[in-house]
Amino acid sequence: MAAEGSPLHHSFWIVDGANAVFGPVVLAAGQAIGHEFENPSEPIPNYMVMIGLITLVITAVGLLIRSRLSVENPGKFQILLEDGVGAVRGLLEQWIGPTGARYMPLVATLGLFILMGNYMGLVPGLMAPTSSINVTLGCALTIWVYYHFQGIKAQGIGPYLKHFAAPPGAPILLAPIMLPIEIISHLSRVMSLSLRLFGNVFGEELVIAILFSIIPFLIPLPMMLLGIVTGGLQAFIFMLLSIIYLQGAVAVEHHHDEHGHDAPHGHEAPAAA
């Protein structure tokens, strides 16, 4: 929709700069493997430049904070980061149980990436990478492959696949009906994760762009405020749904052990679509 020449297209100087510096290398490498660039004068798409920017900023800030970590005398930013990490870990342990903290790297990184990505849309001169369906589909597919992989790793491939046919609580006779329903619902999770994030961020950005083209003076401000609220909310919800899907894949099968105690488990997940 924001194609070259359309009124919604907006070129960013940081994207042009990155393409000027790295463009020829990427173009040569891509053509060597036979990749078709849809716009050869801009081989690095604008969302990729923004993703690179997020990566650089997070790495730089992380290294900076790591050099200043202190136990007795923590700075304000360190306290803030510790609160954030503690909150994510608490969420994981609340939903998945005591083993939940091992999934923290991907889940927390994805949450931070989407949060920063959403807020970059409100900064002049930058665009939100999550306003492109490529980025949100990438995030959704990553989480989808991850939770299936973790489920197979935790339960073994046989029992995990059996759960598709017979979720706990459903009698085995319903297996021919449950199997297609479960498969469709798992596939729809990819679509719902990606489209929810994409729709929210892109729709917000579209409304702000249209308001700017009508009355640029003070009217876009309430919509940008709404953009702040929904950006944070959508990042949190993406992370929370990832945790719920992980819980569905990993923490389902808890048999009684030989003493008759239940294994510890987290909350029962609602039937999240």
Add this chain to the structure above:
Amino acid sequence: MSKRSVLTTVLVLAAGAFFTPVYAQDLAGTANTEIAKWSIITAGFALAIAAGMAALAQGRAVASASEAIARNPGAAGDIRGSLLLGLVLIESLAIYVLLISLILFFLYPFGGNV
């Protein structure tokens, strides 16, 4: 509002919809203009219905969550978590309709010769 006035309004709107081809003939009337017109009308109505139903559903969710917190203030954290999750899932349905409306709105009216 009385049933009769509602029926009259609906019939007038439906009649107007049936008679639009008459007005389309002074434009460069191809089939594309017709589809473009109906696309815009459909997009508007779809989004209006989706937003209204999503608002109703979210209102019910908030009402029952508030009542549950009032009955059991100790579980407020858990209830708030469930409420937030439920609200976002309902809202995402309205977002899907928004995406379809955007496609409808931009594909024929502004997409040229798609």
